Amino acid sequence: xxxxxxxxxxxxxxxxxxxxxxxxxxxxxxxxxxxxxxxxxxxxxxxxxxxxxxxxxxxxxxxxxxxxxxxxxxxxxxxxxxxxxxxxxxxxxxxxxxxxxxxxxxxxxxxxxxxxxxxxxxxxxxxxxxxxxxxxxxxxxxxxxxxxxxxxxxxxxxxxxxxxxxxxxxxxxxxxxxxxxxxxxxxxxxxxxxxxx
Numbered sequence: 001x002x003x004x005x006x007x008x009x010x011x012x013x014x015x016x017x018x019x020x021x022x023x024x025x026x027x028x029x030x031x032x033x034x035x036x037x038x039x040x041x042x043x044x045x046x047x048x049x050x051x052x053x054x055x056x057x058x059x060x061x062x063x064x065x066x067x068x069x070x071x072x073x074x075x076x077x078x079x080x081x082x083x084x085x086x087x088x089x090x091x092x093x094x095x096x097x098x099x100x101x102x103x104x105x106x107x108x109x110x111x112x113x114x115x116x117x118x119x120x121x122x123x124x125x126x127x128x129x130x131x132x133x134x135x136x137x138x139x140x141x142x143x144x145x146x147x148x149x150x151x152x153x154x155x156x157x158x159x160x161x162x163x164x165x166x167x168x169x170x171x172x173x174x175x176x177x178x179x180x181x182x183x184x185x186x187x188x189x190x191x192x193x194x195x196x197x
Contacts (some may be wrong), residue, residue: 002044002071006098010037019162023188029064030089035130035158036188040068043128043156047072050154052079052125056118058111058141059131059158060085063094069128070100079103082118084111085131111137115144124148130158138169153196155180161190 013028024037
């Protein structure tokens with residue numbers, strides 16, 4: 001259950017997505033520049049289900065996806081989210097407001113720099129890639145994260161339905177790792193999910 005303050009924001013700040021009008025955006029957390037409401041709910045659910053110890057997210061933006069994952073970690077009573085963006089849109093204050101600061105570390109940096117600086121023995125349970133959607137950037141993020149992935153880790157990608165560069169990167173990753181399980185969810189902008197084998 002998400003806390004009452006967040007439920008209130010969602011109730012008053014949701015609008016139809018500008019792409020197909022079938023999904024929802026949360027205006028208070030960046031509207032169409034943030035993940036769709038349904039994708040935020042999906043991320044919350046997958047974190048509740050997987051019970052990850054370590055999550056890395058690239059592309060924090062205004063923090064809606066990070067907040068939804070952090071709330072799930074809080075409910076799980078375990079785990080930590082590392083979220084990265086080149087710009088700080090005030091997310092540290094937002095994490096404090098919703099009392100999830102102890103579950104989240106925000107880095108104002110390049111995602112590959114943060115991934116390279118991680119302790120070598122740290123393993124990721126969930127990697128959510130939603131930063132610069134260029135093929136080169138997505139491939140670089142995954143390549144940098146590979147040493148930290150383990151069998152059973154999940155890697156998620158946002159926007160592959162609306163950004164052909166992201167879609168191309170996902171196709172290349174699938175070709176490089178044919179044993180990884182793969183599914184595409186058809187939200188407004190698309191969510192691709194892979195499970196490392």
